[in-house]
Amino acid sequence: MTMTAPLAAAFFAVIIFLIMAGVAPFLASRQASLVRIAFLFSAAASVMAVYAGIAAVSAGSAETLIIPIGLPDLPFYLRVDALSGFFVAVVALLGLFVSIYSFGYVSGLAEGRPVTSLVVFYCLFMAGMLLVLLSGDAYFFMISWELMAVSSYFLVCFEDESVEARRAAFIYLLVAHVGAVMILLAFGILAGFAAGFENFGGFTFQAMRGAHLPPMWASIAFLLAFSGFAAKAGVIPLHVWLPEAHPAAPSSVSALMSGVMLKTAIYGMIRVTFDLLHAGAWWWGGLVLCLGLVSAVMGILYALLQVDLKRLLAYSSVENIGIILISLGLAMIFKSFSMNLLAALALVAALYHCLNHAMFKGLLFMGAGAILHSTHGKNMEGMGGLIHRMPQTAVIFLIGCLAISAMPPLNGFVSEWLAFQAFLLSPVLPGQLLRLLFPLGAALLALTAAMSARCFVKVYGVVFLGHWRGKQPCEAHEVGVSMRLGMGLAAVMCVGLGLFPTFVIGWMDPITKGLVGASIGSSAQAFGWMWLTPVASARASYSAPILFAGVMAVIAAAYYILHARSSAVRRADIWDCGFPKLTARMQYNSTSFAMPLRRIFGSLLLIRESVKPGDARRPLPFQERFTYHLRVMDRVWYSCYRPLSDAAFWVARHATRLQHGRIQIYLMYSFITLIVLLFFA
Amino acid sequence: MIYSISIECLQIAFVLGAAPLFVGWVRMLKCWAHGRASAGLLQPYRDIYKLFYKDVTIARNASWIFRAAPYITFGACVLAGGIIPVISTDLPLSLSADVIALVAVFAIARFFTALAGMDAGTAFGGMGSSREMMVASLAEPAMLMSVFTISLVAGSTTLSQMVHVSLSSPLVLRPSLAFALLAFALVAIAETGRIPVDNPATHLELTMIHEAMVLEYSGRHLALIEWAGEMKLFLFASLGVALFFPWGMAGVYNPLMLPVAFVSLAAKLAAIGAAIVLVETRLAKMRIFHVPEFLGIAFILATLGMLSFFMLE
Numbered sequence: 001m002t003m004t005a006p007l008a009a010a011f012f013a014v015i016i017f018l019i020m021a022g023v024a025p026f027l028a029s030r031q032a033s034l035v036r037i038a039f040l041f042s043a044a045a046s047v048m049a050v051y052a053g054i055a056a057v058s059a060g061s062a063e064t065l066i067i068p069i070g071l072p073d074l075p076f077y078l079r080v081d082a083l084s085g086f087f088v089a090v091v092a093l094l095g096l097f098v099s100i101y102s103f104g105y106v107s108g109l110a111e112g113r114p115v116t117s118l119v120v121f122y123c124l125f126m127a128g129m130l131l132v133l134l135s136g137d138a139y140f141f142m143i144s145w146e147l148m149a150v151s152s153y154f155l156v157c158f159e160d161e162s163v164e165a166r167r168a169a170f171i172y173l174l175v176a177h178v179g180a181v182m183i184l185l186a187f188g189i190l191a192g193f194a195a196g197f198e199n200f201g202g203f204t205f206q207a208m209r210g211a212h213l214p215p216m217w218a219s220i221a222f223l224l225a226f227s228g229f230a231a232k233a234g235v236i237p238l239h240v241w242l243p244e245a246h247p248a249a250p251s252s253v254s255a256l257m258s259g260v261m262l263k264t265a266i267y268g269m270i271r272v273t274f275d276l277l278h279a280g281a282w283w284w285g286g287l288v289l290c291l292g293l294v295s296a297v298m299g300i301l302y303a304l305l306q307v308d309l310k311r312l313l314a315y316s317s318v319e320n321i322g323i324i325l326i327s328l329g330l331a332m333i334f335k336s337f338s339m340n341l342l343a344a345l346a347l348v349a350a351l352y353h354c355l356n357h358a359m360f361k362g363l364l365f366m367g368a369g370a371i372l373h374s375t376h377g378k379n380m381e382g383m384g385g386l387i388h389r390m391p392q393t394a395v396i397f398l399i400g401c402l403a404i405s406a407m408p409p410l411n412g413f414v415s416e417w418l419a420f421q422a423f424l425l426s427p428v429l430p431g432q433l434l435r436l437l438f439p440l441g442a443a444l445l446a447l448t449a450a451m452s453a454r455c456f457v458k459v460y461g462v463v464f465l466g467h468w469r470g471k472q473p474c475e476a477h478e479v480g481v482s483m484r485l486g487m488g489l490a491a492v493m494c495v496g497l498g499l500f501p502t503f504v505i506g507w508m509d510p511i512t513k514g515l516v517g518a519s520i521g522s523s524a525q526a527f528g529w530m531w532l533t534p535v536a537s538a539r540a541s542y543s544a545p546i547l548f549a550g551v552m553a554v555i556a557a558a559y560y561i562l563h564a565r566s567s568a569v570r571r572a573d574i575w576d577c578g579f580p581k582l583t584a585r586m587q588y589n590s591t592s593f594a595m596p597l598r599r600i601f602g603s604l605l606l607i608r609e610s611v612k613p614g615d616a617r618r619p620l621p622f623q624e625r626f627t628y629h630l631r632v633m634d635r636v637w638y639s640c641y642r643p644l645s646d647a648a649f650w651v652a653r654h655a656t657r658l659q660h661g662r663i664q665i666y667l668m669y670s671f672i673t674l675i676v677l678l679f680f681a
Numbered sequence: 682m683i684y685s686i687s688i689e690c691l692q693i694a695f696v697l698g699a700a701p702l703f704v705g706w707v708r709m710l711k712c713w714a715h716g717r718a719s720a721g722l723l724q725p726y727r728d729i730y731k732l733f734y735k736d737v738t739i740a741r742n743a744s745w746i747f748r749a750a751p752y753i754t755f756g757a758c759v760l761a762g763g764i765i766p767v768i769s770t771d772l773p774l775s776l777s778a779d780v781i782a783l784v785a786v787f788a789i790a791r792f793f794t795a796l797a798g799m800d801a802g803t804a805f806g807g808m809g810s811s812r813e814m815m816v817a818s819l820a821e822p823a824m825l826m827s828v829f830t831i832s833l834v835a836g837s838t839t840l841s842q843m844v845h846v847s848l849s850s851p852l853v854l855r856p857s858l859a860f861a862l863l864a865f866a867l868v869a870i871a872e873t874g875r876i877p878v879d880n881p882a883t884h885l886e887l888t889m890i891h892e893a894m895v896l897e898y899s900g901r902h903l904a905l906i907e908w909a910g911e912m913k914l915f916l917f918a919s920l921g922v923a924l925f926f927p928w929g930m931a932g933v934y935n936p937l938m939l940p941v942a943f944v945s946l947a948a949k950l951a952a953i954g955a956a957i958v959l960v961e962t963r964l965a966k967m968r969i970f971h972v973p974e975f976l977g978i979a980f981i982l983a984t985l986g987m988l989s990f991f992m993l994e
Contacts, residue, residue, distance in 0.1 A: 461799030588807020
């Protein structure tokens with residue numbers, strides 16, 4: 001039993017997390033040192049796992065290790081290949097930044113309440129995510145999946161005195177388990193066809209890979225697995241837990257949940273469809289593409305209408321998962337038509353967006369935590385002007401906003417550019433439906449990108465610019481060094497991944513080679529490291545370093561020329577067309593910024609808007625005050641989930657009639673049952 | 682290589698220099714159409730020159746974003762001037778940024794202008810930013826879709842390659858390009874803030890879009906923003922020329938063609954200027970909430986263009 005370096009390092013990292021989770025309760029009496037020790041070790045373990053992931057992708061070959069614990073005949077298989085290595089690197093990289101951030105953030109929380117449970121479940125959560133990626137059989141995968149789900153459940157209801165947090169955590173647990181059942185059923189089908197339904201021989205991924213499924217059963221397995229993973233990833237219409245759970249959790253946890261936990265579901269989708277089922281019919285990809293489009297567009301529309309910063313970021317995660325699914329769906333369509341090079345391009349776009357989204361969404365959630373920490377509020381309507389109070393956080397947060405809005409030369413643009421290339425490079429595919437789907441898909445992806453820029457102009461403009469909007473005077477202050485460092489490192493990654501995509505894509509080669517049998521790394525670098533040329537330089541090329549240097553040179557030249565003659569800069573009151581008596585309440589806020597959108601797309605959303613006069617006795621023109629009510633509700637919740645939960649309660653209410661609490665009646669039930677059984681026997 | 686770099690520099694200088702002239706031409710024609718006396722072709726130059734020599738007044742609350750935004754906007758527009766083939770397809774910068782990146786470069790400029798509008802904390806600034814982002818978020822996808830149709834025809838998203846393909850292929854009337862042209866024209870009107878979407882000459886508070894965002898600017902900052910705006914109009918006009926009517930543009934290493942390129946571009950731009958004036962004198966500015974319908978039409982036209990490529994060609 002020999003272990004290769006990547007697998008050993010990753011496994012060791014998991015062991016450290018598990019040990020920390022075990023040790024943390026013994027340090028509960030000293031909260032300050034608990035936080036320091038726990039996050040120091042978790043940072044160290046993350047570094048190790050990052051190394052393991054990077055090395056595993058570079059090595060490109062799969063390594064397996066069997067741990068003889070578990071049930072008889074069901075040992076645990078640990079396995080790392082290029083695909084799982086990539087996701088291990090993504091998870092651990094954000095884990096590292098969040099650990100650094102947590103030194104300051106969790107210490108801040110520890111002033112108000114004990115954080116032992118947070119530390120314990122944080123470590124278990126990290127271990128769970130890594131084990132999901134490292135598991136090489138369905139049984140161990142499900143155990144790790146549950147470890148991840150349950151530990152994150154406890155993290156979501158960390159502030160368990162609040163009703164919303166408990167409710168959010170319950171919905172999360174419910175959706176997570178419905179999803180887990182689906183995944184289990186999918187694995188059951190796969191294992192059954194691999195080695196028969198009577199024994200456990202088919203439960204390893206290795207056996208499933210060799211199974212030959214009839215097309216119908218393959219499709220059923222795919223649909224089950226996809227819907228199970230979609231519930232975890234927050235694909236519309238299974239996203240309802242996401243905007244509840246992310247705002248309820250502490251910000252460091254939201255960063256991890258949104259940044260990387262959703263990605264484990266993407267990992268599951270790729271593992272099952274590409275690796276285990278070898279990407280079957282084209283309509284699988286079409287389905288994924290369509291759901292991705294719906295999630296992307298509706299996600300960003302809902303995000304734009306939110307006033308709670310963390311809720312907004314949660315909906316934006318729905319959008320980004322949608323973008324990943326769009327690329328993934330394209331890859332599946334291309335693969336089903338054996339266009340391996342195009343499939344590799346689309347798959348790289350999807351994976352690159354996974355990495356990018358982990359970085360910028362992690363950064364933005366950490367930023368939201370910093371804002372929460374310093375202003376004690378999540379509602380954007382009460383914020384403003386924080387750029388003067390938190391100058392460094394403001395710069396870092398701006399990088400996150402630019403990256404998520406897909407602005408070059410940052411990373412968000414690269415993955416979106418690759419996705420557009422995948423759309424545009426597609427030759428004419430057979431089937432009228434597909435020909436219709438491609439232009440529509442490109443159009444909706446373009447719409448999403450433009451909308452997300454608008455969304456994050458709103459976020460940054462309302463939170464950091466202008467005047468403070470709160471009723472109490474602003475007491476916000478810059479956050480501590482460790483929090484700034486955690487966010488700053490994520491921001492550096494956003495810039496780095498944007499400026500040097502060729503290196504990253506070259507590194508990712510073994511993944512696509514293993515899954516779709518083609519790679520774009522060599523053609524992407526064909527023109528030199530500065531130019532990204534996905535297929536051929538005549539088709540498309542993009543060079544972030546030159547673009548960045550070009551804009552910077554022009555800016556520097558303009559600045560230098562204009563400042564050759566010294567001219568005074570005078571600070572004065574706001575002009576605003578000479579409008580006097582301007583107050584902070586007259587600024588545009590989050591709701592008013594999004595108002596045009598409510599007018600345009602109102603029919604897609606469920607909006608309740610009303611204006612009530614303050615004094616009912618007076619006639620309307622003489623009112624002094626009006627109360628304005630606005631509620632934006634999730635249409636999916638009210639049209640799909642509400643009837644379902646109502647029905648469940650109805651059934652439950654009627655079922656309670658059976659229970660009277662009287663022993664005679666229960667004895668009668670037993671008696672009747674016995675009679676019926678005897679009768680049928 | 683040296684030839685292409687010098688062409689690149691020549692083109693950037695040309696865009697910087699000629700953009701105010703184009704605006705001057707449009708304004709002069711408009712004055713004539715209205716029966717007014719015009720201030721002459723060179724008035725935009727005088728305006729920029731005057732603003733450069735004025736002192737800067739900044740609102741007390743404004744942050745560094747407010748001061749950086751004019752430079753970023755200007756830098757983005759100058760860079761765009763190096764990407765779009767205006768006189769020649771022999772552009773090294775065109776290989777560094779394809780048409781998707783070009784749209785994103787304009788988006789950066791807009792992102793920072795919109796932030797600057799919200800920075801001072803005024804009612805009008807926020808209104809302008811909100812409206813500008815509304816127009817942009819609908820115009821940008823329509824623009825991408827209309828350009829993608831040409832990319833599909835040319836088999837490339839690199840602008841110089843797209844122009845090269847349409848220059849070297851025989852003239853074929855394609856239905857997809859007709860849709861794309863219509864969509865592009867509608868989008869260009871919205872993106873450059875012309876009537877009927879926005880009125881560049883207005884200072885009537887409630888009708889402003891772009892002007893409302895830059896209301897607080899003065900001095901050299903305002904000069905940079907104005908100049909960048911003029912370049913944007915010039916560049917959208919030349920982008921339309923490059924994508925749909927590129928004939929006369931100089932190819933790779935073809936210095937003898939350059940004078941022809943200048944003359945043909947001048948003629949085409951003069952015609953486009955006349956078309957703008959015709960539209961602006963015939964139409965009234967529309968209500969702000971009719972703009973989404975206007976851009977929705979552009980979006981549908983552009984998608985139809987791409988669809989007709991996939992279905993028919």
